[in-house]
Amino acid sequence: MTAIAPGNGSAPLTRKDFVSDQEVRWCPGCGDYAILAQTQKLMPELGVPKEKIVFVSGIGCSSRLPYYMNTYGFHSIHGRAPAIASGLKISRPDLQVWVVTGDGDGLSIGGNHLLHVMRRNVDLVIVLFNNRIYGLTKGQYSPTSTLGQRTKTSPAGVIDYPLNPLSVALGAEATFVARTLDVDVHHLIATLERAAQHKGTSFVEVYQNCVVYNDDAFEGFADKTVRADRTIQLEHGKPLVFGKERDQGIRMNGLTPEVVELAGGVSEAELLVHDEHREDPTLANLLARMMHPDFPVPLGVLRAVERPTYEVLLEQQLRDAVSRQGEGDLAALLMEGDTWVVD
Amino acid sequence: MTAQDGTQELDRVTIRFAGDSGDGMQLAGQQFTNTSAIFGNDVSTLPDYPAEIRAPAGSLPGVSSFQVSFSSDEIYTPGDAPDVLVAMNPAALKTNLADLLRGGTVIINSDEFTETNLRKAGYAENPLHDGSLGSYRVIEVPITILNARALKDSELTAQQIDRCKNAFAIGLMFWLYERPTEPTLHWFETKFAKNPAVASANAATLKAGYHFGETAELFPIHYRVPKAHLAPGTYRNITGNEATALGFLAASKLSGRPLFYGSYPITPASDILEELAKLKHFGVKTFQAEDEIAAVSSAIGAAFGGCLGLTATSGPGFCLKMEAIGLAVMTELPLVICDIQRSGPSTGMPTKTEQADLLQALYGRNGESPVAVVAPATPAECFTMAIEAYRIALRHMVPTVFLSDGYLGSASEPWRLPSIDDLPSIDVTFASDPETFHPYARDPETLARPWAVPGTPGLEHRIGGLEKADITGNVSYDAANHWRMVRYRAEKVERIANDIPNLEVLGEAEGELLVLGWGSTYGAILSAVQRAWANGASVSCAHLRYLNPFPRNLGDVLSRFERVLIPELNLGQLLLLIRGRYLVDAVGLNQVTGRPFKIGEIEEKIHELSRRKVSVR
Numbered sequence: 001m002t003a004i005a006p007g008n009g010s011a012p013l014t015r016k017d018f019v020s021d022q023e024v025r026w027c028p029g030c031g032d033y034a035i036l037a038q039t040q041k042l043m044p045e046l047g048v049p050k051e052k053i054v055f056v057s058g059i060g061c062s063s064r065l066p067y068y069m070n071t072y073g074f075h076s077i078h079g080r081a082p083a084i085a086s087g088l089k090i091s092r093p094d095l096q097v098w099v100v101t102g103d104g105d106g107l108s109i110g111g112n113h114l115l116h117v118m119r120r121n122v123d124l125v126i127v128l129f130n131n132r133i134y135g136l137t138k139g140q141y142s143p144t145s146t147l148g149q150r151t152k153t154s155p156a157g158v159i160d161y162p163l164n165p166l167s168v169a170l171g172a173e174a175t176f177v178a179r180t181l182d183v184d185v186h187h188l189i190a191t192l193e194r195a196a197q198h199k200g201t202s203f204v205e206v207y208q209n210c211v212v213y214n215d216d217a218f219e220g221f222a223d224k225t226v227r228a229d230r231t232i233q234l235e236h237g238k239p240l241v242f243g244k245e246r247d248q249g250i251r252m253n254g255l256t257p258e259v260v261e262l263a264g265g266v267s268e269a270e271l272l273v274h275d276e277h278r279e280d281p282t283l284a285n286l287l288a289r290m291m292h293p294d295f296p297v298p299l300g301v302l303r304a305v306e307r308p309t310y311e312v313l314l315e316q317q318l319r320d321a322v323s324r325q326g327e328g329d330l331a332a333l334l335m336e337g338d339t340w341v342v343d
Numbered sequence: 344m345t346a347q348d349g350t351q352e353l354d355r356v357t358i359r360f361a362g363d364s365g366d367g368m369q370l371a372g373q374q375f376t377n378t379s380a381i382f383g384n385d386v387s388t389l390p391d392y393p394a395e396i397r398a399p400a401g402s403l404p405g406v407s408s409f410q411v412s413f414s415s416d417e418i419y420t421p422g423d424a425p426d427v428l429v430a431m432n433p434a435a436l437k438t439n440l441a442d443l444l445r446g447g448t449v450i451i452n453s454d455e456f457t458e459t460n461l462r463k464a465g466y467a468e469n470p471l472h473d474g475s476l477g478s479y480r481v482i483e484v485p486i487t488i489l490n491a492r493a494l495k496d497s498e499l500t501a502q503q504i505d506r507c508k509n510a511f512a513i514g515l516m517f518w519l520y521e522r523p524t525e526p527t528l529h530w531f532e533t534k535f536a537k538n539p540a541v542a543s544a545n546a547a548t549l550k551a552g553y554h555f556g557e558t559a560e561l562f563p564i565h566y567r568v569p570k571a572h573l574a575p576g577t578y579r580n581i582t583g584n585e586a587t588a589l590g591f592l593a594a595s596k597l598s599g600r601p602l603f604y605g606s607y608p609i610t611p612a613s614d615i616l617e618e619l620a621k622l623k624h625f626g627v628k629t630f631q632a633e634d635e636i637a638a639v640s641s642a643i644g645a646a647f648g649g650c651l652g653l654t655a656t657s658g659p660g661f662c663l664k665m666e667a668i669g670l671a672v673m674t675e676l677p678l679v680i681c682d683i684q685r686s687g688p689s690t691g692m693p694t695k696t697e698q699a700d701l702l703q704a705l706y707g708r709n710g711e712s713p714v715a716v717v718a719p720a721t722p723a724e725c726f727t728m729a730i731e732a733y734r735i736a737l738r739h740m741v742p743t744v745f746l747s748d749g750y751l752g753s754a755s756e757p758w759r760l761p762s763i764d765d766l767p768s769i770d771v772t773f774a775s776d777p778e779t780f781h782p783y784a785r786d787p788e789t790l791a792r793p794w795a796v797p798g799t800p801g802l803e804h805r806i807g808g809l810e811k812a813d814i815t816g817n818v819s820y821d822a823a824n825h826w827r828m829v830r831y832r833a834e835k836v837e838r839i840a841n842d843i844p845n846l847e848v849l850g851e852a853e854g855e856l857l858v859l860g861w862g863s864t865y866g867a868i869l870s871a872v873q874r875a876w877a878n879g880a881s882v883s884c885a886h887l888r889y890l891n892p893f894p895r896n897l898g899d900v901l902s903r904f905e906r907v908l909i910p911e912l913n914l915g916q917l918l919l920l921i922r923g924r925y926l927v928d929a930v931g932l933n934q935v936t937g938r939p940f941k942i943g944e945i946e947e948k949i950h951e952l953s954r955r956k957v958s959v960r
Contacts, residue, residue, distance in 0.1 A: 051797065084643055086630070087640065318624075330625075334589065342577075
């Protein structure tokens with residue numbers, strides 16, 4: 001393998017170094033532009049040589065992103081990006097591998113791969129663009145489309161109960177689970193940065209607006225005018241407070257969270273305190289189930305726990321095997337077992 | 344020829360061990376095989392076992408068998424009909440008797456012919472008493488009781504003792520065919536090193552079986568099959584799947600690229616995953632994926648990363664991998680896919696063999712999606728063809744299918760160990776110069792695109808399943824470009840023909856009849872042709888190891904024969920290709936039973952074609 005010399009004295013990289021020469025072909029107004037821009041902006045901050053970064057994607061609007069990144073990229077087949085990325089990362093642990101997927105790609109056709117990559121804790125950053133619709137195929141409902149949603153293939157309304165991507169990730173034992181918004185670029189880039197720094201599978205759901213087939217799907221809580229009152233920014237070690245006036249909070253009532261008014265005599269000390277490092281996923285699960293309009297929509301890192309990654313464990317097994325058996329010797333291996341000589 | 348000491352010399356003997364799937368018949372057969380190989384015979388084997396791990400004891404579907412042929416001459420098949428059948432219970436007798444040579448010997452564990460077992464096997468009458476075995480030489484041995492008696496002082500439980508009875512049968516057969524007992528006794532010691540009581544019980548009952556043969560006067564004579572005259576060298580016995588795994592490891596060593604093996608368990612390919620998983624000290628990374636699609640996809644990811652991306656499967660999994668193989672075609676990555684073919688369609692008969700995936704390998708994907716296809720002809724040849732698969736994939740940057748089958752995978756033969764120095768070198772060059780690099784520029788000779796792996800500064804580029812523009816690799820929907828790229832991909836595979844050996848003809852280079860085969864039918868075809876030669880027939884044979892592209896001289900070879908016969912374990916897939924490609928009026932010999940051809944079946948067809956030709960004249 002060619003040796004890489006990071007920090008070889010050349011000028012520091014900027015966002016422009018990560019912009020490919022390909023014309024971006026998403027619809028005007030698509031939320032993907034913001035995600036692309038923040039991703040490109042983040043890259044120079046990561047301290048990873050450009051040639052060591054790979055973006056792997058499946059099929060769908062979101063999966064076109066690798067073409068626009070001036071890094072190594074692999075636009076693969078529908079749903080299989082986690083599997084391709086797994087093979088790449090396991091065989092080349094020196095690379096930083098990103099997976100770009102969508103709600104259809106990642107949770108429908110590729111649901112199985114998404115589950116298994118997360119449980120194995122392969123060190124990948126998975127960014128799932130959730131627009132609750134099939135955009136590239138022009139407007140069919142997806143596994144995250146809401147009940148009753150009218151689309152071209154559900155003219156009478158969706159009757160499939162939707163998946164909650166965060167619950168899926170937590171159920172699959174993901175060690176890093178977060179959610180952010182395409183329209184909140186500061187939160188978006190901060191969340192992606194946290195995800196990139198995490199060792200193990202990072203799963204980030206980005207609520208992303210499809211301007212053509214599912215416009216304003218998240219407007220009810222993502223719009224600037226209501227966002228502060230209808231979302232809650234998760235901060236490790238801090239009580240769950242939200243609202244433009246920071247006057248509301250989440251308190252546990254038995255096993256159920258409830259929204260309480262801080263003005264009404266409830267003190268912050270009674271509120272639920274966020275702990276993203278809890279090994280036990282109960283709190284993260286509980287947060288993942290808080291949905292609009294009954295609750296503020298949680299944004300930020302729900303869970304960030306440390307576990308050895310798959311590729312590190314595998315490398316360790318290889319080293320252990322060598323120290324136990326010595327470096328493999330092909331000629332000796334061929335001679336193993338019962339041999340005999342014919343003169 | 345019967346000698347004074349009560350031994351008779353034979354050229355070749357075929358034995359089938361048959362019993363319940365819990366009776367250890369595979370182990371008995373393998374020990375007999377290894378011992379015969381070490382003794383110096385040529386050997387060939389045919390394991391046959393049910394897909395169910397433990398079908399109900401004593402039932403017909405629960406029968407497991409292992410056929411071994413050993414000879415003082417070179418042999419190429421496990422024999423058409425066994426000379427000797429060892430039947431450990433009534434079900435084993437019932438399912439295997441029809442294959443036994445008329446007049447052959449049946450050695451029966453008479454203890455198991457109880458009313459219950461007879462009923463389970465569907466016998467209304469006890470065949471030992473109703474005269475139905477009249478045309479065979481029947482030797483009844485109370486193996487269960489003799490085994491229990493031999494181990495009466497053992498500390499094992501009654502059930503454990505009963506499980507040793509296959510060793511008694513092995514011992515008996517060792518005596519009957521003058522085999523040394525030491526290799527198996529040594530094997531017991533190693534295999535059961537952690538459980539010395541089991542090791543010593545197996546050893547004791549094996550010796551008891553041997554001595555029983557010597558003392559009981561059931562066998563008037565015993566038999567000797569002298570050593571075969573094999574080419575000088577060091578040998579070991581090897582199955583096709585073992586040889587396949589070793590071949591891929593060798594390809595990794597020869598190319599200097601790490602081996603990454605992504606696979607999902609499937610019969611009969613799982614052995615390869617199990618073998619490679621043991622080779623961590625060679626730096627081999629095995630990845631048991633969540634499904635067949637993830638298995639091939641992970642191998643594609645590894646190939647993108649500059650490693651030897653490998654996956655193996657069998658028919659149903661091969662279907663699932665097709666879309667991803669198409670991606671490897673489009674991205675022009677050196678992926679190798681093994682298909683250990685089994686009986687289909689659908690789940691079919693998982694443990695039975697077939698050659699019916701050839702057209703799927705060639706044409707099973709959407710679009711014009713050419714891949715290279717190679718097929719080993721014998722178990723040992725799986726080693727060299729695995730190396731070939733990678734030599735082709737890497738030099739031509741093309742997905743390559745390695746088509747083996749269940750019979751080749753589980754059958755074994757003596758393998759003359761190659762010297763590592765004699766193996767072909769596999770050169771790998773990564774692109775490294777940003778000034779000249781274009782992802783889809785092509786080598787003028789092979790049309791291969793450069794292998795540019797992540798981590799190389801200045802070569803950042805994007806590949807994917809969308810059609811790529813010539814040279815730049817950018818996404819392109821241009822009509823003329825698509826047409827050019829379709830032809831490039833096809834031509835690239837065609838040019839592999841410049842890089843593979845010509846087809847070799849055994850027998851006269853021209854004449855009346857050519858028998859053309861591929862894959863595991865080699866042994867049966869060669870043996871049938873040799874028999875036909877002995878009868879004075881004008882017939883030659885040739886065996887294709889390269890199915891796509893074909894060797895350059897194939898058309899020429901075909902044109903030199905008046906007739907071409909293509910035996911295949913399918914409904915005529917190579918036949919279709921040959922007829923379509925070369926406009927040759929070849930005829931097929933087709934059989935899809937889950938079993939390999941018998942020599943006699945091919946011999947008969949050769950004979951029939953010769954006769955018909957005579958009658959036409």
